[in-house]
Amino acid sequence: MIKNYISKIFLAIEISRNFKTFLNLIINSKKYSGQFKKNIIDAGDLSSENYQMKISQKKIDILMRTYKGDINIFYEIFWKKVYAIPPDFVQNPLTIIDLGGHVGFTSIYYSLQYPNAKIFSVEASRENFNILQSNVRQFENIIPINKAIYPIDGEVLFDESGFSYNTKISNVGKPIESVSVNTLMKTYGFDNIDLMKIDIEGAESELLKTNTEWLEKTDTIIIELHNPYGLGDLEKDLEPFGFKIINPTEENNLQNILAVKNKI
Incomplete structure (x- = not known):
């Protein structure tokens, strides 16, 4: 568990174009996973954040909803691959x-x-x-x-x-x-x-x-x-x-x- 968390932090450092994106990735990932584990998450909450990233040398702006599950899928694709x-x-x-x-x-x-x-x-x-x-x-x-x-x-x-x-x-x-x-x-x-x-x-x-x-x-x-x-x-x-x-x-x-x- 700790190893996975550290790995996610390193990925966030690698792909974030600025500190705000890095911080939002870490905080919003914890918000989502914490509420999901406690079974108190509101999947109808459409709150979203724009993340400024650089992946494979390409600058990308990624929009993700915090509580809808988007962040989880993002890590599946770009971290777990x-x-x-x-x-x-x-x-x-x-x-x-x-x-x-x-x-x-x-x-x-x-x-x-x-x-x-x-x-x-x-x-x-x-x-x-x-x-x-x-x-x-x-x-x-x-x-x-x-x-x-x-x-x-x-x-x-x-x-x-x-x-x-x-x-x-x-x-x-x-x-x-x-x-x-x-x-x-x-x-x-x-x-x-x-x-x-x-x-x-x-x-x-x-x-x-x-x-x-x-x-x-x-x-x-x-x-x-x-x-x-x-x-x-x-x-x-x-x-x-x-x-x-x-x-x-x-x-x-x-x-x-x-x-x-x-x-x-």
Whole structure:
């Protein structure tokens, strides 16, 4: 615990462009984690702070809500590096799809890692999307899309209650336009997906079973699974398209499940 806290402090020192940002990162991280542990946090509190950072030699202004869970996801992406992919599997992707774009952190991470890529960041939550737009406006290669990813085009109900990282398609919520991966490819004019990140709070169970022509044109997927959809389901859905599933281990340095074609 102490080791992790010290590591976070060093990261804050490294990426903060000024003392105010460093101080706000430390204080607001403690505010969030302290209230979260005591189960007294108000996820409806939209208080936010602008953080002036420098990551991978690029100056970035990042907007985060203190109590909505944004800070927690920021550390997952840039400290734990949960979506980092060893270069043996992905080297120079040109088209990246970020499904479950949240407030833009994964898209920004990949933009810094793969500056030649065009990144489509798809986020259904309107609240999250407003923050996402603000965060990615500094990146010309990130295209924000405010729609729910789904096997078919149309409309779905979307639940935005709770923490920002738990928003999801549900039987309750506000109606929002849905779009399929096939339609995304036609709309934006690309015929191959080099890398797709999927974190869509359980909707992967439908996405990977219906209207999956796009899987023929996808090379690499990194995915977070949500119960009841498990590893066996993922293998069953992806192996017919030539994917091999790679689980996270200490040896491969993965934090999420990777599915690759022609890489091993």
